[in-house]
Amino acid sequence: xxxxxxxxxxxxxxxxxxxxxxxxxxxxxxxxxxxxxxxxxxxxxxxxxxxxxxxxxxxxxxxxxxxxxxxxxxxxxxxxxxxxxxxxxxxxxxxxxxxxxxxxxxxxxxxxxxxxxxxxxxxxxxxxxxxxxxxxxxxxxxxxxxxxxxxxxxxxxxxxxxxxxxxxxxxxxxxxxxxxxxxxxxxxxxxxxxxxxxxxxxxxxxxxxxxxxxxxxxxxxxxxxxxxxxxxxxxxx
Numbered sequence: 001x002x003x004x005x006x007x008x009x010x011x012x013x014x015x016x017x018x019x020x021x022x023x024x025x026x027x028x029x030x031x032x033x034x035x036x037x038x039x040x041x042x043x044x045x046x047x048x049x050x051x052x053x054x055x056x057x058x059x060x061x062x063x064x065x066x067x068x069x070x071x072x073x074x075x076x077x078x079x080x081x082x083x084x085x086x087x088x089x090x091x092x093x094x095x096x097x098x099x100x101x102x103x104x105x106x107x108x109x110x111x112x113x114x115x116x117x118x119x120x121x122x123x124x125x126x127x128x129x130x131x132x133x134x135x136x137x138x139x140x141x142x143x144x145x146x147x148x149x150x151x152x153x154x155x156x157x158x159x160x161x162x163x164x165x166x167x168x169x170x171x172x173x174x175x176x177x178x179x180x181x182x183x184x185x186x187x188x189x190x191x192x193x194x195x196x197x198x199x200x201x202x203x204x205x206x207x208x209x210x211x212x213x214x215x216x217x218x219x220x221x222x223x224x225x226x227x228x229x230x231x232x233x234x235x236x237x
Contacts, residue, residue: 002033002034002039002043003039003040003042003046005024005028006035006037006038006039006043007039007047007050008047009039010035010036010037011024013036013037034134037135038133038137038138038139038140039134040130040133041130041140045114045141047141048141048143051151052107052110052114055151055154055158056103056106056107058158058162059079059103059106059154060099060103062158062162063095063099064099067165067167067168068161070083070099072161073157075157076153076154076157077149077150078106078109078147078150079106079154082102082105082109086098086102110143110147110151113146114142114143114147116144117144117147118140121140121141122140175222175225178225178226178229179217181229182213182217182229183213186201186216187205187210188205189204190202190204190209190212193212193213193216194216197212198212200212201213
């Protein structure tokens with residue numbers, strides 16, 4: 001839980017002017033999470049493993065969906081050279097194989113960099129316990145400066161060329177409509193919820209019902225939400 005709460009680092013250290021989310025603040029008042037410190041090393045690893053997984057998964061998704069092309073990636077530091085290296089090593093390689101091998105190499109490069117930089121930081125800091133890792137004041141698990149630059153460049157590319165793509169924006173609008181419609185229905189008609197959820201709800205428009213509806217929606221996969229919307233409202237195109 002500490003790692004989830006501090007996924008991106010301390011929440012209330014010096015220089016941080018954002019308020020602590022109410023739910024986390026309430027939990028912290030009962031079970032202190034040391035919100036002014038970094039999480040343990042395992043949580044720091046998990047946070048950057050997420051970055052590696054999501055970035056590379058999104059490259060793969062974007063290419064396979066036709067939102068970006070292999071040629072588009074040439075401008076992205078690290079990514080472009082890796083794709084070019086695979087293409088040069090295997091002339092005439094099919095795009096699907098090229099994408100698979102390039103992403104495999106990208107993950108390997110990122111993981112290798114993360115391990116190397118973390119080993120250097122551990123040696124330099126001389127930390128000997130989880131408590132010392134938390135109190136260090138800086139992450140002990142990190143990318144090198146060069147890889148941090150590459151990571152920022154890739155995220156900027158994905159944001160501009162994929163996440164803001166017109167097709168993605170259209171799907172986002174559709175998703176918002178689906179979630180809004182389902183939540184509004186469950187709030188007004190709690191009996192529309194499955195029995196194991198509806199028995200936890202109160203009356204229509206009650207805050208407790210809103211909480212139950214939100215929790216139920218949060219557990220849905222994209223596919224299930226679309227199917228549920230179609231079942232309750234008809235077409236959601």
